[in-house]
Amino acid sequence: MAANNLPQLPTELISFTPECRRGFVAIGNFDGVHRGHQAMMALLAQRARELGGRALAMTFDPHPWELLRPSGAPPSLMTLEHRVELLKRYGADEVLVCRTTHELLRLSASDFFQQIIIETLNARGLIEGPNFFFGREREGNITLLKQLCEKTGLSLDIVPPILVADQLVSSSVIRSLLSAGQMKEAVDLLGHPYQISGLVGTGMQRGRTIGFPTANLTQCPNLIPAHGVYSGRVRLDRNYPAAIHIGPNPTFGEQESKIEVHILDFTGDLYGRMLSVDLQARIRGVTKFADKEALLAQLHRDCQEARAHFANPSIHEG
Numbered sequence: 001m002a003a004n005n006l007p008q009l010p011t012e013l014i015s016f017t018p019e020c021r022r023g024f025v026a027i028g029n030f031d032g033v034h035r036g037h038q039a040m041m042a043l044l045a046q047r048a049r050e051l052g053g054r055a056l057a058m059t060f061d062p063h064p065w066e067l068l069r070p071s072g073a074p075p076s077l078m079t080l081e082h083r084v085e086l087l088k089r090y091g092a093d094e095v096l097v098c099r100t101t102h103e104l105l106r107l108s109a110s111d112f113f114q115q116i117i118i119e120t121l122n123a124r125g126l127i128e129g130p131n132f133f134f135g136r137e138r139e140g141n142i143t144l145l146k147q148l149c150e151k152t153g154l155s156l157d158i159v160p161p162i163l164v165a166d167q168l169v170s171s172s173v174i175r176s177l178l179s180a181g182q183m184k185e186a187v188d189l190l191g192h193p194y195q196i197s198g199l200v201g202t203g204m205q206r207g208r209t210i211g212f213p214t215a216n217l218t219q220c221p222n223l224i225p226a227h228g229v230y231s232g233r234v235r236l237d238r239n240y241p242a243a244i245h246i247g248p249n250p251t252f253g254e255q256e257s258k259i260e261v262h263i264l265d266f267t268g269d270l271y272g273r274m275l276s277v278d279l280q281a282r283i284r285g286v287t288k289f290a291d292k293e294a295l296l297a298q299l300h301r302d303c304q305e306a307r308a309h310f311a312n313p314s315i316h317e318g
């Protein structure tokens with residue numbers, strides 16, 4: 001990605017090139033790239049195709065919350081790399097990443113519109129969700145955006161709210177579901193598996209001795225779902241089914257919480273590698289088993305279930 005420091009801009013705008021001008025733009029944090037965001041990307045791509053110009057998703061990094069309330073910011077649902085990958089998968093030609101600075105957050109709504117949307121992007125039209133806010137202290141709303149677009153001749157599409165089983169799809173609802181271990185419900189709202197990633201570190205080296213080696217994920221930057229055992233998949237040379245344990249190992253008297261990934265049908269050294277795991281559904285809670293044999297019998301059942309979920313395509317995309 002090439003950095004473009006435009007002299008008049010209170011931010012760095014990554015991957016912006018002159019070809020991005022006169023395009024259609026959707027602006028947002030897009031945390032999770034959930035079904036609501038996906039509907040925005042689909043309409044963005046459609047407008048760009050119909051009327052010409054590029055389909056641009058503009059997003060912010062870090063999340064403005066991290067600057068505005070560093071200690072109270074909720075954990076994010078994905079890494080920036082994954083967010084960019086998914087925004088492109090669902091329709092954006094280009095993702096412009098705005099480096100969030102205090103200077104950017106201090107811009108009034110009309111200055112944000114003028115400096116970024118008009119002068120820098122020279123946008124033809126905008127695509128937004130129904131609760132879009134912009135400018136300092138979120139002072140600009142959809143009503144103001146409509147007025148500004150009418151005055152400057154930009155088209156504006158507001159994508160209607162997306163509901164799944166009567167539930168409004170939003171990043172905060174998805175965070176709550178994940179924190180409660182309601183993985184299947186979260187995946188239904190996301191429209192894709194929930195991905196966690198981290199560096200593979202060393203554990204007690206016990207897994208291999210019981211026939212279930214587990215890659216232990218460390219330094220996971222995003223929201224960790226509730227303790228429990230989950231089914232998922234891991235992409236290495238191909239996709240593998242996986243059974244994931246999040247929580248302590250009470251059977252062995254250990255209280256420290258870990259993220260352990262047992263990859264089915266795989267052998268190999270993963271220490272020191274970055275590993276991404278797509279979580280699909282929750283199988284059960286963490287249990288203190290009477291002995292190793294009882295744990296092993298359950299691990300075999302967990303793996304059977306993980307295999308069945310892996311083979312069921314409807315569970316991958318919610």
Ligand SMILES: Cc1cc2nc3c(=O)[nH]c(=O)nc-3n(C[C@H](O)[C@H](O)[C@H](O)COP(=O)(O)O)c2cc1C
Nearest residue numbers: 203204205206207214243245249250251262286287
């Ligand atoms: C699918 C799966 C489910 C697990 N469930 C439990 C559990 O319910 N209770 C428990 O004490 N440990 C559970 N474990 C963790 C094992 O105890 C742990 O993987 C083993 O002790 C190896 O630890 P190590 O990676 O530090 O060597 C589970 C592990 C896996 C892979």
Ligand SMILES: Nc1ncnc2c1ncn2[C@@H]1O[C@H](COP(=O)(O)OP(=O)(O)O)[C@@H](O)[C@H]1O
Nearest residue numbers: 202203204205207208213214215263268270271
């Ligand atoms: N199928 C597999 N799933 C997960 N890790 C595996 C697998 N096969 C080999 N490994 C390797 O074994 C390591 C895990 O073995 P384990 O005995 O549980 O050690 P540790 O306690 O250090 O995690 C992983 O980090 C990885 O390098």
